[in-house]
Amino acid sequence: MAVLEIGLALLAIIVLIYWWSIATFKTFEQRSLPFEKPCPFFGNTKQSALQKVSHQKEITEFYLRTRHHKVVGFYNLRTPMIQVNDPELIKKILVKDFDYFPNHQLFITTNERLLNDMVNTMRDQRWKKMRNTLTPVFTAAKMRSMFVLMNDSFGECVQHLRTQGQSQSVEVDMKVLFQKLTSDVIATTAFGLKVNSFEDPTNEFYHVGSTLIFSSGIQFFKFTLSALMPKLFTFFNMAIFDGAKVDYFVRLVIDAMKQREKLNITRPDMIQLMMEAKKESTVNWTDDEIVAQCFIFFFAALDNNTNLTCIIAYELLHNPDIQQRLYEEVLNTKESLNGGPVTYDDVQKMTYMDMVVSETLRKWTLAPTVDRVCSKDYTLTDEDGTKLFDFKAGDRVSIPIAGLHGDDRYFPEPRKFDPERFSEERKGDIVPFTFIPFGAGPRSCIANRFAQMQVKGMLYHLLLNFKIEASPRTLKDMWESARFSLTPKSGFYMQLVPRK
Template sequence: MDQWMIVVALFSILFVLFYKWSVAKYEIFSERGVAHEKPWPLIGNIPIKAMFGRVPVLKHMIELNLKYTGSPVYGIYALRDPMFFIRDPELIKLIGIKEFDHFVNHHSMHNNMQESILSKSLISLRDGRWREMRNILTPAFTGSKMRIMFDLIKSCSEEGVVHIREQVESTRDAGIDLEMKDYFTRFANDVIATVAFGLSINSFRRKDNEFFRIGQSLSKISAWSVVKAMLHALFPRLMKLLRIQVLDSTYVDYFSSLVNVTMKYRQEHKVIRPDMIHLLMEAKQQKLADLQDQSKDARYYAEFTDEDLLAQCLLFFFAGFEIISSSLCFLTHELCLNSEVQDRLFEEILSVHQELNGQPLNYDKLTKMKYLDMVVLEGLRKWPPAISTDRECCSDIELCDENGQKLFSARKGDVLQIPIFALHHDPANFEDPESFNPERFAEDRRVERSVFLPFGVGPRNCIGNRLALMEIKCIVYQLVLNFSLIPAEKTTHNLLDDIRGHGLKPKDGFWLKFKPRQ
């Protein structure tokens, strides 16, 4: 009996200690005067159903943001960690641009790749090393460099059109129904393969090619991946000690081998191909040249190694594989449901096609299409590729408006979330936000840039936004020129309710009907 009492007593003590640890941070918002809901022990304010993918996550974000209308900042406990959500446009400008030096880094929870190669990628780097890498990479994403890569992307777009046309001809029907997530994932896969890894792969013909198969496995968010990410957030030291990584190292090694073999072959055979590997190899050589006259210590801290180059290729893979395919799914979904917008877009595309008079589409013509630009921007407004971004405060600062009135006191270590999706769906920022209206981006109308953030904000925005826009516009041009996009039998008419869980995809997929234009 005494032994049982000791066991019960020890268990009770451990339970009490665990409980106190689980709620130890839950006074922060109250102490700081930040609006928030009462958290549950350990899980904080995360709905239990959301952990199992049963909550319409995007709709929940909108409702949560609107609930705190009038509050410039509101708080959410993500498990044990307090996160400050910034909804005031002036505060967003201060954090992202004007006081950027206090908010240079993303939250270190992004770095739960631990010692993996991705810890060297631009999104994971911090402070001076991030600035250095950003400066090295920026020349690779200028308009002139995009023009060089345009033909590679155009070729992938044309293959995508050929694939649909062949299917239509084989069925001898008036049109075909396609699940667009699979279609655009294959397109994005081919673009990333050719642009970032120097490979020509037609995933429409070679359905189960290795690059596509491994890419899907690596980008897929499984239940186990979510559990591992949560465990990294709760017990980072333990997970590092146990060497448990969120990403499967086998898949990462596959891409590492691809890049290393490609670089070695090009160096030995002096091969030049207008793609990302070539631009990064150029950037590396330029960096080495710039460091010739500097001290040995400076070279050590400023070096740009093959491993750094590989990390950026992997980052472009993750960004391109999922973000581009999702953005295109949402945009074509809106075009099929908004026939007037599609008809006007077709008129502009047909006009440009006739101006080309049989010549292939070129980068300059594509970028000068005003209505196409408006349509794409509205697609990114309603369905932004990143639903939120964050900044970590590196030192205490009082954030004040132009009149000197304090808006928020940020403290060192604060994690500030900018809820991009919710901001884009706030009627205070965009009138009738659930409608698809490209006219918002007409030249004579001003959009508040501090609340239009499809590629992030300030110096730490997405470095590849030009490349992303070129990919989206190129494939949309080809599809709308050749086909009418109309609703299919399985097309969902309420995406906000149908999208649940961690993958931004309706439960029945993105279905469209393609009807060839005469």
């Protein structure tokens, strides 16, 4: 009898869990919004959640199947998201009617130190005040100063490669190479540290930082669990990040600020800029709120900037004619410097470099979607005033950036790598709000200039010294092989051939 009771109890638990997993899946049916049948637990994101395909590929394919609907229902795990497919409507939500959609949704519910103090998780007036505080940190003038610090790290990376290969070509996992470089760049530009992860790959900054990114492994599992079961996650007092490692970054920033104030030290990095911004702000920001901006800067930039540089290198080896043209522009820039170091302004003037980076961000957008939360009831209408959908306060909105970038109506042959789309002659033909790699409107990515500066600077130094070719382990089709984020399971192996 006991066995029967245990069996029935287990069956009841299984039924309850299954019911819970599909409890939100009537939302769009009840609100007369078209949608695709979701999978229990995973909604419309099963393939990427199980690390079978990249989130970019899954979002693009869902968009292409549903783009005939201007508004469509999408289940991100168990969360109902109202996906807006039309560029004009996207402009309304992100810009024109921003007051109705001012915040990001909270994917995770946690009381972990720093996470609720980061600018991307702040809401309403608190976000607006922090955004205003941060804006002066990312001006062109501040980028010029930071680029000088970056140049040292670029030089150390090239020297490491030269030493490795001597005069011979060398096979490199670009993911490992550029992750070390990006870590060094962030260490010097954001945290005031001089680190060389090529000479000392076991240094604490790189070791601690590389365990915090959550695109794979245990970090990815914890992030997914917190999004899927936030109450359970909170009930068991689980944490996405190791508290000791977060405290390491807190100490770095606070100790640096104290030392600089005591000794009157100035350095053109993010800590210095945040200290100045804090003094000039009318808001009395706490130390944790200041540190949190350095923290988000770190773990958002480490994976994204690394992946972007890897993917550009991947496209250049598969398109040798584009690589050669970019190398010629790099060479012309070097010759114009008369022996001087390359500067932020020099890199900004490289038009073909900008075209290559832009096309990479289109074809391989790092943020496949951007989200908003409706703050008050709102009726979305078409250009002619036709009602499309009634949003309620609390509704979550999804903008399918990867889908728009992969739509052949806006970008013919979307899987073709063609920098000419962004030439002076053709970029005016791009339909507004179909190319938004960093989002759009007041909540667009504030650090996009920094990311592009780092990538362009490294490509300048890399192409000046090496030709990028395929190695035996080079991936042939990343679109089919990449995991949740754009990182192939087999690595980013390439051959670097020293230039004479």
